[in-house]
Amino acid sequence: MSAFVALDGVSHSYGAVGGSAEGTLAVDGLTISVEAGEFVAVVGPSGCGKSTLMKLATGLQFPFKGAVRIAGNVIRSPVKIAGMAFQAPTLLPWRTTLDNLLLPLEIVEPHRSEMRRRKPEYIERARKLLASVGLGGLGGKYPWELSGGMQQRTSLCRALIHEPQLLMLDEPFAALDAFTREELWCVIRDLHAARKITVILVTHDLREAVFLADRVFVMSSRPGRIIAERPIELPRPRELDVTFTPAFSDIVQELRGHIVRARQG
Amino acid sequence: MSQQLLIRASPWIFTIVTALVWEAACRLFQIPPFFLPPPTAIAEAFVEFWGPIYRNSLYTLSTTLIGFGMAVGFGLALGLVVGWSRAIYAGLYPLMIGFNAVPKVAVVPILVLWFGIGFIPAVLTAFLISFFPIVVNVATGLATIEPELEDVLKALGASKLDIMRKVGIPRTLPYFFGSLKVAITLAFVGSVISESTASNYGIGNLMLQAQARFEVPLIFAGLVALAVEGIAMYGLMAILENRMTGWAQRSGFAQN
Numbered sequence: 001m002s003a004f005v006a007l008d009g010v011s012h013s014y015g016a017v018g019g020s021a022e023g024t025l026a027v028d029g030l031t032i033s034v035e036a037g038e039f040v041a042v043v044g045p046s047g048c049g050k051s052t053l054m055k056l057a058t059g060l061q062f063p064f065k066g067a068v069r070i071a072g073n074v075i076r077s078p079v080k081i082a083g084m085a086f087q088a089p090t091l092l093p094w095r096t097t098l099d100n101l102l103l104p105l106e107i108v109e110p111h112r113s114e115m116r117r118r119k120p121e122y123i124e125r126a127r128k129l130l131a132s133v134g135l136g137g138l139g140g141k142y143p144w145e146l147s148g149g150m151q152q153r154t155s156l157c158r159a160l161i162h163e164p165q166l167l168m169l170d171e172p173f174a175a176l177d178a179f180t181r182e183e184l185w186c187v188i189r190d191l192h193a194a195r196k197i198t199v200i201l202v203t204h205d206l207r208e209a210v211f212l213a214d215r216v217f218v219m220s221s222r223p224g225r226i227i228a229e230r231p232i233e234l235p236r237p238r239e240l241d242v243t244f245t246p247a248f249s250d251i252v253q254e255l256r257g258h259i260v261r262a263r264q265g
Numbered sequence: 266m267s268q269q270l271l272i273r274a275s276p277w278i279f280t281i282v283t284a285l286v287w288e289a290a291c292r293l294f295q296i297p298p299f300f301l302p303p304p305t306a307i308a309e310a311f312v313e314f315w316g317p318i319y320r321n322s323l324y325t326l327s328t329t330l331i332g333f334g335m336a337v338g339f340g341l342a343l344g345l346v347v348g349w350s351r352a353i354y355a356g357l358y359p360l361m362i363g364f365n366a367v368p369k370v371a372v373v374p375i376l377v378l379w380f381g382i383g384f385i386p387a388v389l390t391a392f393l394i395s396f397f398p399i400v401v402n403v404a405t406g407l408a409t410i411e412p413e414l415e416d417v418l419k420a421l422g423a424s425k426l427d428i429m430r431k432v433g434i435p436r437t438l439p440y441f442f443g444s445l446k447v448a449i450t451l452a453f454v455g456s457v458i459s460e461s462t463a464s465n466y467g468i469g470n471l472m473l474q475a476q477a478r479f480e481v482p483l484i485f486a487g488l489v490a491l492a493v494e495g496i497a498m499y500g501l502m503a504i505l506e507n508r509m510t511g512w513a514q515r516s517g518f519a520q521n
């Protein structure tokens with residue numbers, strides 16, 4: 001099996017002149033590789049460089065040392081294939097929910113040049129996607145007419161509408177209440193199962209990481225590196241009940257131990 | 266319902282009450298009309314000098330609007346340029362602050378030197394005084410795009426131009442239309458400053474002549490004419506803002 005996303009001995013610092021170890025060293029000697037179709041979660045202490053890892057993997061930042069490869073090719077510009085969602089939904093308030101979903105299609109080729117011709121088809125696609133996350137019939141609403149959870153669903157849909165090969169999620173559920181969060185876990189789980197896309201999820205929530213991921217990576221405190229890698233063998237499809245089993249709790253406890261050590265060391 | 270009616274009527278009520286208090290104070294304290302004329306005297310001056318007031322008001326309105334129009338065009342263009350690039354922003358900002366700090370009264374003599382007295386200095390003063398808030402607001406709108414949203418778009422392969430077209434410019438519109446209200450009021454200040462020192466026409470000039478002839482009610486009539494024009498233009502800009510970017514108010518989008 002060949003890696004789809006691979007970071008190889010990557011170091012990155014912010015605020016350095018000409019790219020070097022000066023400035024704020026965010027990650028140092030970071031190595032991680034993600035298979036195509038795999039669901040990977042990254043956990044670690046606050047400020048350890050998780051968001052930096054996301055930016056490096058999508059070509060939004062470039063390392064001064066090491067290489068970032070996607071499908072075997074070293075990346076030198078933003079990837080053009082990734083869907084991203086963050087803690088803040090960042091929807092455009094002047095567009096309806098439906099029009100917000102169409103935004104990626106107005107940018108990504110080939111949809112971009114076919115927008116005019118295939119618009120009805122795209123609108124239908126957006127409607128279906130909204131319905132699949134429980135927002136059927138709300139396409140005409142503006143984002144500020146939706147609740148926080150609904151906005152976050154919309155943001156997830158926007159990350160998925162162009163059917164990306166790579167989905168990058170940076171704490172997308174952090175601002176939500178526990179019930180909505182668990183509901184969205186299931187939404188993401190089903191989307192991943194249905195589409196076989198590669199997902200990289202950054203989270204602070206160890207239960208979330210264990211419930212969703214095939215593998216969980218633990219990062220050290222800044223400058224971040226991978227200090228532990230834990231495959232999650234829990235069988236799929238996973239139901240929320242699994243989070244109450246001893247096997248599940250054991251894995252969460254184990255990961256918690258790594259984090260505690262990472263924060264001390 | 267009655268509450269809403271009250272809110273609608275209250276600007277008129279306040280204006281009328283202010284005028285009544287003013288009138289009463291003038292009579293009660295027997296303030297000489299050549300010091301502070303009562304509203305009735307100002308109204309009389311309005312009737313008596315309606316012809317010149319009307320003509321000069323139109324003149325001032327035209328210089329103001331032409332200057333304002335130039336400020337909108339130039340301010341929008343410069344704002345887009347400044348908001349586009351960090352380097353241009355850093356380079357131009359101190360210059361613009363310095364320029365804005367110069368009192369425009371001090372610029373009028375230079376304009377007169379270059380263009381003679383009259384129409385052109387008034388238009389240019391209105392322009393110079395009113396473009397700054399437009400530039401700043403447009404640039405602010407562009408510069409405050411959420412970095413995360415930018416990341417989302419870049420990871421889709423969006424160019425800088427794409428990001429400007431899809432996000433930057435739409436989100437700047439509320440800032441832009443908001444700045445027009447400020448700019449139009451400033452444009453009046455500019456044209457009147459210029460008219461009252463270097464012109465033979467306009468409300469500013471009318472007031473200057475009235476002062477020379479000691480026709481104090483006419484001076485005040487000129488002030489009232491300016492206030493009415495100012496309110497009308499401000500109202501127009503507010504309506505325009507509402508029409509163009511109503512979403513910003515309904516969504517509670519960050520303003521200024």
Ligand SMILES: Nc1ncnc2c1ncn2[C@@H]1O[C@H](COP(=O)(O)OP(=O)(O)OP(=O)(O)O)[C@@H](O)[C@H]1O
Nearest residue numbers: 014015024026045046047048049050051052053222
């Ligand atoms: N644009 C930036 N300029 C300068 N320093 C930065 C920038 N972004 C991040 N950093 C620094 O790099 C380090 C890693 O930041 P990063 O955002 O990757 O952490 P994180 O793991 O995502 O944190 P959190 O869990 O709080 O989201 C931090 O120390 C931060 O101060």
Ligand SMILES: [Mg+2]
Nearest residue numbers: 050051052170
């Ligand atoms: Mg982060």
